[in-house]
Amino acid sequence: MVETKPHFTEKSINSKAGYFQISWRGDLKQNCQFELQRSFPKVETIYRGKAKSSFISGKKNGKYRYQLQTICPNGKSKTSEELLVTVKHYNSQIANSFFAVGLLSFVILAAVIFYQDAKTKT
Amino acid sequence: MTLQDSNSFLISPLTASILLAAFSVMWIALGIYWGKKNKSYEDFSVAGRNIGLAFGSATAVATWVTSNTTMMAPQFALQMGVVGMLAYCSASIGLFLFAPLAARIRKLMPNAFTSGDFMRLRYGKTVWRIYLVITILYSLTWLVSMAMAGGIVLETLSGISYEIGLSVILLVCVIYTLRGGLYAVIGTDFIQTIIILFGVIFVGFSLLKAVPVEEIHQQLMTHKPKLLNLLLPASIITIFNNLFFGIGEVFHNNVWWSRVFAFKESILRKAFSLGALIWLPIPIAAGFIALAAGKLGLNIPSPDMAGPMIAAHILGKSGAVIIFIVIFSSIASSVDSLLAASSDLITEDIYRKMLNPKATDKELQKFSQYCIVSLAVFALLVSLPRIDDLATVLFFAGPLVGSLIWPIVAGLYWQRANSKTAAIAILAGSACGLLVYFQYAWFAATLTATLVSMFITVIGLFSSKSRFNWKELC
Numbered sequence: 001m002v003e004t005k006p007h008f009t010e011k012s013i014n015s016k017a018g019y020f021q022i023s024w025r026g027d028l029k030q031n032c033q034f035e036l037q038r039s040f041p042k043v044e045t046i047y048r049g050k051a052k053s054s055f056i057s058g059k060k061n062g063k064y065r066y067q068l069q070t071i072c073p074n075g076k077s078k079t080s081e082e083l084l085v086t087v088k089h090y091n092s093q094i095a096n097s098f099f100a101v102g103l104l105s106f107v108i109l110a111a112v113i114f115y116q117d118a119k120t121k122t
Numbered sequence: 123m124t125l126q127d128s129n130s131f132l133i134s135p136l137t138a139s140i141l142l143a144a145f146s147v148m149w150i151a152l153g154i155y156w157g158k159k160n161k162s163y164e165d166f167s168v169a170g171r172n173i174g175l176a177f178g179s180a181t182a183v184a185t186w187v188t189s190n191t192t193m194m195a196p197q198f199a200l201q202m203g204v205v206g207m208l209a210y211c212s213a214s215i216g217l218f219l220f221a222p223l224a225a226r227i228r229k230l231m232p233n234a235f236t237s238g239d240f241m242r243l244r245y246g247k248t249v250w251r252i253y254l255v256i257t258i259l260y261s262l263t264w265l266v267s268m269a270m271a272g273g274i275v276l277e278t279l280s281g282i283s284y285e286i287g288l289s290v291i292l293l294v295c296v297i298y299t300l301r302g303g304l305y306a307v308i309g310t311d312f313i314q315t316i317i318i319l320f321g322v323i324f325v326g327f328s329l330l331k332a333v334p335v336e337e338i339h340q341q342l343m344t345h346k347p348k349l350l351n352l353l354l355p356a357s358i359i360t361i362f363n364n365l366f367f368g369i370g371e372v373f374h375n376n377v378w379w380s381r382v383f384a385f386k387e388s389i390l391r392k393a394f395s396l397g398a399l400i401w402l403p404i405p406i407a408a409g410f411i412a413l414a415a416g417k418l419g420l421n422i423p424s425p426d427m428a429g430p431m432i433a434a435h436i437l438g439k440s441g442a443v444i445i446f447i448v449i450f451s452s453i454a455s456s457v458d459s460l461l462a463a464s465s466d467l468i469t470e471d472i473y474r475k476m477l478n479p480k481a482t483d484k485e486l487q488k489f490s491q492y493c494i495v496s497l498a499v500f501a502l503l504v505s506l507p508r509i510d511d512l513a514t515v516l517f518f519a520g521p522l523v524g525s526l527i528w529p530i531v532a533g534l535y536w537q538r539a540n541s542k543t544a545a546i547a548i549l550a551g552s553a554c555g556l557l558v559y560f561q562y563a564w565f566a567a568t569l570t571a572t573l574v575s576m577f578i579t580v581i582g583l584f585s586s587k588s589r590f591n592w593k594e595l596c
Contacts, residue, residue: 016563017356018348019201021424049127053423057201058346090563095355102362102569105576109369109531110219116535117222120229 005078006034006068013085019057020085024068026052032072039082040065059087123345125421133442138280141443145450146294152313153298153306163483166303166490167235167466169384175393177312178385182217182397184311184455185377187318187404188264192452193271195405196412196429198360200422203342203349205357207409212361213368217398220372224382224390226534230595232387237379238471243595244533245541252548254471256526257374260519261464262504264371265457265497269505271426272453278430279446288505291450295457296498300491304384304466307458314451319400321448325433325441326407332436333414341417349413360565363520367568370523373530377463411436465493520568521555527572528579536583537590543582551575 006026013020028034028050036047036054040063047054048071064085070077133141160166173181191210199207231240237257242250269288276287298306342350351357372378385393412428420435422428430449434442469490474481481489525548532539555571 017202018354019425045124047125047421049125049421051127051421051423054125055200055422055425055428057425058203058342058349060348090355090359092353092355095359098359098363098566098569099361101573102365105569105573106362106365108576109527112535113219113222113531117226120226120535 004070005080006070007080008066008068008083010083011081012083015059015085015087016090018059018087018089019055020059020087021053021055022066022083022085023053024080026068026070026077028070029072032070035069035071035076037067037069037079038064039067039079043067059085061087061089063087123416123419125416126419127421133280133439133446135281137443138276138282138446141446142276142282142290142450145447145454146290149294149310149454150298150301152310153300153302155302156306156309157302159305160303163486163490164235165305166487167462167470168380169304169308171384171386173308173381173385173389175389175396177308178381178389178393179396179400180315181308181311181381181459182394183400184315184318184452185381185459186213186217186397186401187315187452188268188271188456191401191405192408192449193275193426193429195409196432197425198364199349199409199412200415200425200428202357202360203346203351203354203413205352205354206360207406207413209357209361209364210405210409211402212365213371213405214398214402215365216368216370216372217394217401219369220378221391221394221398223373223531223534224378224385224394225387227379227382228385228387228390230534230592231383232596234383234595235380236383236467236470237374237376238467238475240379240530240533240595242471242475244539244590245529245544249529249541249544249548250471252545253374253526254467256522256548256552257376257467258464260371260523261375261377261460261467262497262500263519265460265464265501266504268453268457268460269501270508272450272457273505273508274427275430275446275449275453278427279434279442284508285506289502291453291457292498292502295454295461296494299458299461299494303490304380304462307462308381308384310458311455314455315400317451318404318448318455321444321451322404322407324444325411325437325448328437328441329411329414329433333417338414338417342413345416356563356565359563359569363565363567363569366524366527366572367517367520370520370525370527370568370572374523374526375463376467377459380463380466461494461497464497465490468493517564517567518559520564521559521571522552524555524568524571525549525551525575528576532579532583537592538583538586538588539579539590540582540586540588543579543586547575547578547582550578 009023066083068080195210241253272291273284273288276282277284529544551571551574554574555567558570559567
């Protein structure tokens with residue numbers, strides 16, 4: 001083990017829209033990179049590079065676990081503590097209600113403007 | 123697929139500095155050239171009320187293609203997928219609906235200068251003061267979000283520091299707006315529109331050539347299926363929230379009202395409708411590129427960097443230069459409009475109406491120029507700490523502008539609309555919208571504010587006994 005292990009800036013994230021930004025801190029020597037991995041159900045590397053954050057979107061409802069390490073030509077650091085991301089999308093019924101009400105109020109607004117415009121033009 | 127960093131800093135800081143200097147000199151020179159037309163404060167603030175269709179529709183497009191279009195449309199697509207991208211396009215409806223309102227405003231107030239004039243004469247001083255607080259707060263938020271965007275773009279594409287990038291953009295816009303007033307703003311907007319349209323078309327075709335749509339679709343289906351889901355809850359909430367935010371921005375802000383007073387009366391409807399039509403496909407083109415991030419194997423550190431980062435990655439060095447110019451033009455075209463319109467509002471509504479009613483043309487112009495500088499300094503100071511992502515910064519103002527839609531429409535068309543109802547509608551709408559912003563989701567806040575304001579306005583219209591005399595607006 002040659003590097004001090006990096007760590008996530010948050011211990012857990014809750015997302016209601018399927019997107020979230022994972023950020024981390026850690027010193028990076030030349031020729032070293034961060035490696036962000038999804039740690040469950042199997043370890044899978046999703047990013048390797050020098051950035052200190054990654055934006056992830058389009059996720060379904062569920063729990064996602066991530067871990068982080070630094071990799072260098074002469075070895076790897078220990079893996080960080082796990083980050084737990086819980087995705088629970090907004091309730092569909094509430095969203096549909098917002099949509100329906102939005103559509104209705106838009107139709108009313110547009111109708112009012114065009115009706116009044118025609119009326120005042122004449 | 124393991125994501126990687128993009129080839130950051132595709133333009134060297136030297137090349138970026140040369141481009142920045144060249145375009146800055148061009149905008150300033152044009153500002154000075156158009157500024158020579160200014161013979162009075164009326165010329166400076168409303169461009170002599172004589173702008174034709176070509177310049178009129180171009181300035182509508184350029185002003186509406188802000189940094190938010192070129193940077194937030196990709197952010198929306200990345201966060202909320204296809205529907206998020208389409209939701210952003212709904213902002214063009216604000217311009218379409220404003221076309222008839224513009225004709226009505228000009229008919230009722232042929233000699234007015236600002237949107238504040240309407241609020242004061244139509245609803246009295248209380249509503250006018252509430253309106254001033256909201257519109258100035260909104261304009262500052264918009265200005266800050268654009269200054270931040272300028273800094274982010276320069277940093278992403280060239281490595282020029284965020285602080286220097288945003289300072290240069292603000293400085294250039296201040297100089298040519300100071301010299302040329304609204305003439306310079308509308309004139310440069312015309313050229314900036316041409317640059318933006320050619321740039322966006324070029325980027326769109328290049329992306330389609332580099333990454334076929336089928337491959338992007340396949341990648342999304344496999345790794346981010348929710349981005350293709352047309353019923354993604356967050357996205358469908360966003361559609362009408364964004365639509366009403368766009369409508370609220372256009373209906374209330376002096377950026378648009380100043381154009382109503384600056385355009386020839388005969389072209390008002392056509393100019394705003396044409397502007398909306400030309401603007402409509404731009405966020406689709408800008409937003410679509412964000413969906414290609416996964417296919418390209420690019421790590422996106424922050425969603426507001428997605429657009430310029432992906433485009434520059436695909437197009438290489440020459441493409442990055444084009445992106446740089448397009449985004450610089452789009453930011454400049456909006457920053458200048460906002461500086462000019464906001465300074466006019468403060469000059470007319472606060473300086474002339476409250477502090478110095480006997481001010482001469484020269485004093486007004488001088489005060490307006492002080493305002494332009496002060497607004498830019500304020501935006502600079504607030505932008506420097508880089509508070510939050512762009513969407514969150516801008517959408518904080520959403521509930522406030524959404525609550526103004528109905529009082530403005532009602533005030534323009536119904537004699538029954540009165541100041542008490544307007545004040546309650548604006549305050550209650552804003553309060554409820556902000557509550558949703560903090561307690562539920564920022565992308566539902568504007569819709570809530572608009573709805574609350576609509577209910578109160580409609581109830582007020584039915585119960586009101588007042589009859590406003592339209593001649594009081596002249």
